[in-house]
Amino acid sequence: MSDQQYYDVIIIGGGHAGTEAALASARTGASTCLISQNIETIGQMSCNPAIGGIGKSHLVKEIDALDGVMAKATDRAGIHFRVLNARKGPAVRATRAQADRQLYKQTIRGFVENQDNLKLFQQTVVDLLIVNGVVKGVKTQLDVIFHANSVVLTTGTFLGGLIHIGMESHTGGRAGDPPSNSLAKRLRELPFRVDRLKTGTPPRIDARSVDFSQLEEQPGDNPRPVMSYLGSIEQHPEQRMCHITYTNADTHDIIRKNLKRSPLFSGKIDGTGPRYCPSIEDKVVRFADRDQHQIFIEPEGLNTQELYPNGISTSLPYDVQIALIRTIKGFENAHITRPGYAIEYDYFDPRDLNFSLETRFIEGLFFAGQINGTTGYEEAAAQGLLAGSNAALKAAGKPLWHPRRDEAYLGVLVDDLVNQGTNEPYRMFTSRAEFRLLLRQDNADARLTQMGRELGLVSNVRWDIFCEKQKKINELTQMLAEFKIIVGTDLANKFNKITDVKISKDSDLLTLLKRPEVNAQHVMKLIDSPDYNLVGEQVEIQIKYQGYIKRQQAEIDKIDRQEQVVLPPELDYLAMEGLSNELREKLAYVKPPTLAKAGRIQGITPAALSLLLIHAKKIRDMS
Amino acid sequence: MTSVNSDRTTSGKLKYASGIETDTIAAIATPAGKGGIGIVRLSGPEAQNILVKIIGKKITPRYATLASFLDQQGEKLDRGLALFFPAPHSFTGEHVAELHGHGGPVIIDLLLSECLSHGARLAKPGEYSERAYHNNKLDLVQAEAIADLINSASANAARAAARSLSGDFSIQINKVAEEIKNLRVYVEASIDFPEEEIDFLTEGQVSQKAQKIVSELKLLLISSEQGVLLRDGIRLVIAGKPNVGKSSLLNCLVGFDRAIVTAHAGTTRDSLSESITLKGLPITFVDTAGLRTTNDVVELEGIKRTHEEIKKADRIILVRDASIKNRALEEELEELNLIDNSDENKKTNDRSDFFGRLLLVNNKMDLIGENLPTINISGNQSVINISALTGAGVDNLVEEIIQLVGYQQQTVGFSARRRHIESLNGALTALELGISQLNTMAAGELFAEDLKCAHMHCGDILGHMSSDELLGEIFSSFCIGK
Numbered sequence A: 001m002s003d004q005q006y007y008d009v010i011i012i013g014g015g016h017a018g019t020e021a022a023l024a025s026a027r028t029g030a031s032t033c034l035i036s037q038n039i040e041t042i043g044q045m046s047c048n049p050a051i052g053g054i055g056k057s058h059l060v061k062e063i064d065a066l067d068g069v070m071a072k073a074t075d076r077a078g079i080h081f082r083v084l085n086a087r088k089g090p091a092v093r094a095t096r097a098q099a100d101r102q103l104y105k106q107t108i109r110g111f112v113e114n115q116d117n118l119k120l121f122q123q124t125v126v127d128l129l130i131v132n133g134v135v136k137g138v139k140t141q142l143d144v145i146f147h148a149n150s151v152v153l154t155t156g157t158f159l160g161g162l163i164h165i166g167m168e169s170h171t172g173g174r175a176g177d178p179p180s181n182s183l184a185k186r187l188r189e190l191p192f193r194v195d196r197l198k199t200g201t202p203p204r205i206d207a208r209s210v211d212f213s214q215l216e217e218q219p220g221d222n223p224r225p226v227m228s229y230l231g232s233i234e235q236h237p238e239q240r241m242c243h244i245t246y247t248n249a250d251t252h253d254i255i256r257k258n259l260k261r262s263p264l265f266s267g268k269i270d271g272t273g274p275r276y277c278p279s280i281e282d283k284v285v286r287f288a289d290r291d292q293h294q295i296f297i298e299p300e301g302l303n304t305q306e307l308y309p310n311g312i313s314t315s316l317p318y319d320v321q322i323a324l325i326r327t328i329k330g331f332e333n334a335h336i337t338r339p340g341y342a343i344e345y346d347y348f349d350p351r352d353l354n355f356s357l358e359t360r361f362i363e364g365l366f367f368a369g370q371i372n373g374t375t376g377y378e379e380a381a382a383q384g385l386l387a388g389s390n391a392a393l394k395a396a397g398k399p400l401w402h403p404r405r406d407e408a409y410l411g412v413l414v415d416d417l418v419n420q421g422t423n424e425p426y427r428m429f430t431s432r433a434e435f436r437l438l439l440r441q442d443n444a445d446a447r448l449t450q451m452g453r454e455l456g457l458v459s460n461v462r463w464d465i466f467c468e469k470q471k472k473i474n475e476l477t478q479m480l481a482e483f484k485i486i487v488g489t490d491l492a493n494k495f496n497k498i499t500d501v502k503i504s505k506d507s508d509l510l511t512l513l514k515r516p517e518v519n520a521q522h523v524m525k526l527i528d529s530p531d532y533n534l535v536g537e538q539v540e541i542q543i544k545y546q547g548y549i550k551r552q553q554a555e556i557d558k559i560d561r562q563e564q565v566v567l568p569p570e571l572d573y574l575a576m577e578g579l580s581n582e583l584r585e586k587l588a589y590v591k592p593p594t595l596a597k598a599g600r601i602q603g604i605t606p607a608a609l610s611l612l613l614i615h616a617k618k619i620r621d622m623s
Numbered sequence B: 001m002t003s004v005n006s007d008r009t010t011s012g013k014l015k016y017a018s019g020i021e022t023d024t025i026a027a028i029a030t031p032a033g034k035g036g037i038g039i040v041r042l043s044g045p046e047a048q049n050i051l052v053k054i055i056g057k058k059i060t061p062r063y064a065t066l067a068s069f070l071d072q073q074g075e076k077l078d079r080g081l082a083l084f085f086p087a088p089h090s091f092t093g094e095h096v097a098e099l100h101g102h103g104g105p106v107i108i109d110l111l112l113s114e115c116l117s118h119g120a121r122l123a124k125p126g127e128y129s130e131r132a133y134h135n136n137k138l139d140l141v142q143a144e145a146i147a148d149l150i151n152s153a154s155a156n157a158a159r160a161a162a163r164s165l166s167g168d169f170s171i172q173i174n175k176v177a178e179e180i181k182n183l184r185v186y187v188e189a190s191i192d193f194p195e196e197e198i199d200f201l202t203e204g205q206v207s208q209k210a211q212k213i214v215s216e217l218k219l220l221l222i223s224s225e226q227g228v229l230l231r232d233g234i235r236l237v238i239a240g241k242p243n244v245g246k247s248s249l250l251n252c253l254v255g256f257d258r259a260i261v262t263a264h265a266g267t268t269r270d271s272l273s274e275s276i277t278l279k280g281l282p283i284t285f286v287d288t289a290g291l292r293t294t295n296d297v298v299e300l301e302g303i304k305r306t307h308e309e310i311k312k313a314d315r316i317i318l319v320r321d322a323s324i325k326n327r328a329l330e331e332e333l334e335e336l337n338l339i340d341n342s343d344e345n346k347k348t349n350d351r352s353d354f355f356g357r358l359l360l361v362n363n364k365m366d367l368i369g370e371n372l373p374t375i376n377i378s379g380n381q382s383v384i385n386i387s388a389l390t391g392a393g394v395d396n397l398v399e400e401i402i403q404l405v406g407y408q409q410q411t412v413g414f415s416a417r418r419r420h421i422e423s424l425n426g427a428l429t430a431l432e433l434g435i436s437q438l439n440t441m442a443a444g445e446l447f448a449e450d451l452k453c454a455h456m457h458c459g460d461i462l463g464h465m466s467s468d469e470l471l472g473e474i475f476s477s478f479c480i481g482k
Ligand SMILES: Nc1nc2c(ncn2[C@@H]2O[C@H](COP(=O)(O)OP(=O)(O)O)[C@@H](O)[C@H]2O)c(=O)[nH]1
Pocket: B240, B241, B242, B243, B244, B245, B246, B247, B248, B249, B260, B261, B262, B263, B265, B266, B267, B268, B290, B363, B364, B365, B366, B367, B386, B387, B388, B389, B390
């Protein structure tokens, strides 16, 4: 006799996508159950324990703006913080943190266990209950039936995982998780398109066998940044040093000599690896003129001796790994604790998803994370938050949502995936965002928190702090605009003293802040209202980017208008004259919901968009 | 979903729910066949203001007013009629202004350029009709027709653009675009991969490189304004099987023996072109290698070029020898590889585009007697009977060509050039702004923004690069990856 349980939303998988999905769903008030094969692995960092980086910390801040937990957990677990691109301007500035793996996992577990409306259950899901194309729940190994209105699948690389070390290979998921075969089989029966990707990891090294005196030190930044808008450095645990070393000619020789024993080069692996994260054998072959490659040595935590040598992922045989590691400065006596490996896995073509991350074929079923062809904790978590909140909205019968490309990196991520698909593990870069100056890590709250509040995702605490901050920004902007500086007055002299800028005509502080030589600290000194110190930089960034943002606004307005043109599903793209065959097929496959989305499909021309517009209007006029 | 964003300003522009743009567009809009008059038509909110700037006065709506058309220095470009139709009682439903001039294609092109310098944007193919449709000025039945119009107009424009880019100019544009791309690859790589060991250019070097591109763009603009870009007017390609009399027809049309005429099949192995003015229209005739199946390498190369010429042609004059027995037209076209008759391709755009440009000529009529009509209709395709030897019927052919080609086609070439100049100007402005950002603000991310903008303008001419392709360039240029 099987047990029956009832929930609004079921989340399968407790990784970064699964936890954000479960928490988001529960925050909106939906009764939610997170089912994981192993509760001990909830919040586990299966690769190197680093959060953030260029494009990625942008996502983390967006998750934070929607009251997700990734940034908060990073502040509680981070043992090394840096600001990247500090000198290249605020829009491309990013925060990166090295986390203690254990602390991070514990923190996430704590958030999950303390969340109202959220229950945990450890079981393997073996089947999805689907009635007439609508998901109704899931069945677990013990025949327990979980009824739910929505189900979010976040099971990472578990599908068809194949691990390669040298010419040996075995099936498995990442970090030792067993593959879940019956669910995988069940999913394959559904009409989703499946393709194959690959990725790799470096061998891990025992710190006690490393000669640190040989290594370049890379300290964290001072002043130290925080990840969450609500974070403070008082939350940070003890900080650690990172190190840098390099490969050399000997390393490269060993690799070249053993290429035929690499599954990558012998043709044994057929999944597509990421272009931005080549294995060390790839680097040595493709960039043969380089005599060294950089390795970042990252500690895995405060209470472990394991190190993650970032930059030498490899699938060469174990004996070659030992040999090549020991050619590296500082690693002469290194002990490998876990060999590096390449893993191939299946993913679902994200073009089979809607922008809400609901699947097109099964109503109420959502996919988030690596299963959609992405890589990275941040990309996974961001999708989880979106899928989880939509699963809850769906269960409540409310309209689903997603941010647009000009509103969030999350919008760029979803739009890229759903519109273009991907043929390598998809990772975020700032160059993917055409509105990069708007999508900054410093203003994710201004971009998203109100939206999150309306969706029920944002708690009172965050909302109050956010409102207060926005109020201060507005007040300060106003204040600076009204703060006149008249040539020849004491104030003008004082301004000159602080900034070294001599004004030649009367002005106000807001206008003066646009000048390259003038910064927020200068004007804050002049107005002497310490209350506003924290928002001074925000005002400076806004005023300095103002001209560019106005220019982008015209582009955004156009997208806005095109977003309002709904392309009716009955449009027959295949019969549409005047489009190339390739475009017809792409359109027929993707079925873009709006004109703006059609405009993002590769190969579309303005003339083709005009045609779509006319056909759409024709259908509307007829009905 | 929309979010509150303190950075965002609300635009004062009109918001149309239709999704189309709301700026003022301009184009040359002369009906085909009216050789003497050229019309520049403006549509959009600024139409009246631009008109007033050009004629120096306000005019009564819907009345034709005689006026002088002035350039920005107040010099008279032309004299003609000006009209203004206020919204919504106009062809497009927006404010529409028209300038009717007599000065010929070059002057009309200058007039158009004047409108653009006052803030109008060059209309996209079919855009007037599109706006008319969205403002409910056209009914449902006409929607299909507009779709067709957009198709054929954009095909025309694409051909003209491809042609105007041939030779030197295209090499230069490609070179500049390549330099912009390479600089972008550097700048974007340094932004997205700050931790990698990339031998980055110093800011000084970046701005030097950008400065060099600016000078190149300026040179390019000067030469394109001088007309280097537009070498020929409309282009008519004479094609057909060997020995049907193509070269003879070219000679006949241009009036002297430019092409070698022989009785051996396959004499013309390369394309020859000759430009003449027919009733005031500059026209280039291209004689081509005869089409047939062959194994001769040299001849095959000639045939390949013939196909390329056919792709670029405004019209294709297909010559057939009337003195011998010919296969049915469709069969012959398929045999010559000019159309694909398979079912799946029967409805394609390429095919209807090809037939739309086709002009059929039966040659050697002298050999079968003069008692056939000079023009006959077979199917829905008209055929002109001529003798390239005696010259009989060639005047009919010239008449037909002028009818078909008219003034409109002529201006397509000018618009193509205008569009390129607009794009180059856009790229130049963006780069200059970017350099000043880099030099005065040390703002790398803003420079990157302007560089992207310049790259997009080049993309308008050469085709755009997606962000993923840009990333691909970065990954193949630099060893990136932890
Ligand atoms: N009788 C007659 N012969 C012609 C006519 N046009 C061309 N020819 C002859 O046909 C042969 C081939 O002509 P040519 O122009 O070289 O043909 P092409 O190969 O198509 O360029 C030459 O001997 C011409 O003199 C025509 O209208 N009447």
